[in-house]
Amino acid sequence: MAPRRAWLWLHLWMGVVLGAWFVLLGLTGSLLVFYPQIDRWLNPAQQETARCTATPSAEAVYAVLRASEPSRAGPWRIELPRTSGGVYEARYNRPVERADRAFAPLMLTVDPCTLQVTSRRFWGDYAMTWLYDLHYQLLLGAQGEVLVGIAGLLLLLSLGSGVYLWWPRGPWWAALRPQWRRGIQRATYDWHTRTGIYGLLVLSVLTGTGVLLALPDYANPVIHRFSPLQPMQQPASTWQPGLARLPLDAALRIAEHALPQAQSRWIETPPVSGGSYRVRLWQPGEPSERFPLSYVWIDAYDGRVLAIQDARARHAGNALLAWLHPLHNGEAFGLIGQWLTVAAGLLPLLLFVTGLMRWRHKARRR
Numbered sequence: 501m502a503p504r505r506a507w508l509w510l511h512l513w514m515g516v517v518l519g520a521w522f523v524l525l526g527l528t529g530s531l532l533v534f535y536p537q538i539d540r541w542l543n544p545a546q547q548e549t550a551r552c553t554a555t556p557s558a559e560a561v562y563a564v565l566r567a568s569e570p571s572r573a574g575p576w577r578i579e580l581p582r583t584s585g586g587v588y589e590a591r592y593n594r595p596v597e598r599a600d601r602a603f604a605p606l607m608l609t610v611d612p613c614t615l616q617v618t619s620r621r622f623w624g625d626y627a628m629t630w631l632y633d634l635h636y637q638l639l640l641g642a643q644g645e646v647l648v649g650i651a652g653l654l655l656l657l658s659l660g661s662g663v664y665l666w667w668p669r670g671p672w673w674a675a676l677r678p679q680w681r682r683g684i685q686r687a688t689y690d691w692h693t694r695t696g697i698y699g700l701l702v703l704s705v706l707t708g709t710g711v712l713l714a715l716p717d718y719a720n721p722v723i724h725r726f727s728p729l730q731p732m733q734q735p736a737s738t739w740q741p742g743l744a745r746l747p748l749d750a751a752l753r754i755a756e757h758a759l760p761q762a763q764s765r766w767i768e769t770p771p772v773s774g775g776s777y778r779v780r781l782w783q784p785g786e787p788s789e790r791f792p793l794s795y796v797w798i799d800a801y802d803g804r805v806l807a808i809q810d811a812r813a814r815h816a817g818n819a820l821l822a823w824l825h826p827l828h829n830g831e832a833f834g835l836i837g838q839w840l841t842v843a844a845g846l847l848p849l850l851l852f853v854t855g856l857m858r859w860r861h862k863a864r865r866r
Contacts, residue, residue, distance in 0.1 A: 702844040
């Protein structure tokens, strides 16, 4: 019984001391599954003001961005809408106003019908991005990422200890049958154990992927030992003064010709001083449709393809990294996976409440 008492003590005090932390990560994670949709709902100005008869060119949208922010000489990242008449979203990643922060881009939206800038915000200054930083970094920057990673490791330990304490002496499949017995103490125990066991697989996947995302400096070297990670390419452009820049729409056509089955998702423009386009494309089989990992680099002046990164042809280690975020937010399994992730984010709250009730019941008996 000594090992069991030790695991019981560990499981109890991790739940009591760290349970609220786990609840915070779970609830914020649930809200973030659909954070772009919630953000648009909270901010009607980001929605299109009228139905368009034709989709504007990407070059026209870029011209609006440059006219709106003439002092921004660096690259812009433009997210291409996936529906006809969808709003264009753009990021300027290194604004001088947020030079003290590692990630706080300037975020703009452009109405596709009127070609007007409909919102101008900095990441972290509005609700959903503030919530994102809370979930990912606890609003503490890089140190917060490490704390979130440690919390994930402790949550995995708590889940493992719970499985050990629950494991039945008889057939385990019999113990999986749903049952909620009469009496508050027995019902509380049943709710606590069934919630943990039924949600174990999803919670473990969400927690494990969260740890790997939060601790890349520690996780990636371990992955690299088993499957060498291929670094992102950074090809150079042949820019010279006086050359005319290739329009964005021409760059998009070149990129989609280089990867014939692909669909463009993002395009990053060169700085005003010259450079290359980087087009981010989704190909069938990639787990994330919004943030795929296939890229085409194009010389912004003569249209040459400088480099291609085909996500489907990369090593197993890179494939694992490509799956982390889509698994963490449920996108890898479509709408069903996203709603399952939302539900799983509520489980730490249920486990925390029933665990505290169970603790109080035992304390009163003693």
